[in-house]
Amino acid sequence: MVGVFTWVCYFSAKFRFSVSVARTAYQQDKIKGSEILDTIWHNLNYERMTFFHWYKGEQMQYLGTQGATLLVRKIPEPNPKRFDIGDVVVLKDPTNLANLLVRRVVATEGWMMASTDEKDIPFGLVENQCWVLADNKRLDYKEAHDCRSFGPLYVPYIVGRAIYSLRSAVDHGPVKNSRRSIMQDLPVLRVELDIDEMTQNHKA
Numbered sequence: 001m002v003g004v005f006t007w008v009c010y011f012s013a014k015f016r017f018s019v020s021v022a023r024t025a026y027q028q029d030k031i032k033g034s035e036i037l038d039t040i041w042h043n044l045n046y047e048r049m050t051f052f053h054w055y056k057g058e059q060m061q062y063l064g065t066q067g068a069t070l071l072v073r074k075i076p077e078p079n080p081k082r083f084d085i086g087d088v089v090v091l092k093d094p095t096n097l098a099n100l101l102v103r104r105v106v107a108t109e110g111w112m113m114a115s116t117d118e119k120d121i122p123f124g125l126v127e128n129q130c131w132v133l134a135d136n137k138r139l140d141y142k143e144a145h146d147c148r149s150f151g152p153l154y155v156p157y158i159v160g161r162a163i164y165s166l167r168s169a170v171d172h173g174p175v176k177n178s179r180r181s182i183m184q185d186l187p188v189l190r191v192e193l194d195i196d197e198m199t200q201n202h203k204a
Contacts (some may be wrong), residue, residue, distance in 0.1 A: 002190050009187035018043035020076040049074055050192045051160070052201050053090055055102050059134035059144055060088070062176065063102065064167040069202045070102065070175070071164035071193060073185055078158040080108045080130065084178035088162040089132065094150045102162060103132035103146050113152075128155045163189055166198045 002010075022039040025031045031039055051074060056067035063070070072090050075082050083089060085105055093099040107113065108130045114122040125131060129152040134144035141148035163185045166172035172195065174182070 006187050006190050010191045013184070013187060014044060014049055015040075017049050017074070017076065018047075021047075024076050048192055049188050050163070052198065053100060053102070053160075053162070054201075054203050057102075058136055058139060059146070060102050060104070061136040063088075063135075063162075063165050064171075066167065067203060069166045069198050070162045071166075071189075071198065072160035073163050073188055074160045075158055078155045080128065080155060083158070083161055084180050086176075086178040087181050088175050088177055089158045090160045090162060091132065091153065092157045092159065093145075094153065094157060100159070101145065104135055105130055106133050107131035125152055129153065130155055130158075161185070164193055164198075166195070166202055168202070169195075169199045172198070 018040045021043045022031070022036045025039060026033065026036055050071050053070045053072050054067065055063055055070055070090070075089075083105055085108060087105045088102060089105055091101050091103065093101050107125060109125050109127050111125050111131070112122055113125065113131060114120075131147045132153050133146045133148070136144065147153055161177065161181060162175045163177070164172070165175050174189065177185070
């Protein structure tokens with residue numbers, strides 16, 4: 001059973017989410033100024049802050065190589081303050097925007113990046129950039145298909161943060177993100193997580 005404090009935290013987060021969705025829609029000319037309040041109200045009352053994403057691959061070994069259904073918290077206005085180093089994020093593939101990737105954030109704007117190869121010149125991540133990597137260290141950069149192959153990632157490519165992973169009906173649990181993100185996502189997880197629904201959507 002969800003406690004009162006959790007509900008308060010959840011609705012506070014959902015209100016901020018609803019405002020972000022409306023602001024983004026307005027900035028992209030998808031809605032008019034007169035529709036902003038209606039959009040906030042609709043999202044607050046009818047939309048979820050999460051979505052399901054099916055992941056399968058060797059890149060994120062922790063999530064399971066046989067496939068996993070992920071519960072992903074939406075990030076309608078991506079910026080470096082919306083996630084931390086260590087977070088597992090879902091992003092648009094910079095080489096094919098129709099595909100979604102799952103990778104872990106290891107550096108954000110302001111960080112200096114240096115390679116183990118002395119021939120590579122160090123460089124800094126500029127504003128609104130981050131660096132994401134696959135968890136599986138056994139893969140080379142081409143197999144991993146992360147920032148080592150497609151370069152620094154612009155934050156707007158990020159669509160959400162994975163907060164729960166279901167490999168099977170008996171094998172599931174929270175995704176290991178940064179401590180701050182885990183605490184921020186806890187109310188959302190407690191309200192919107194439905195194991196039975198995830199199991200029904202699971203493809204394996």
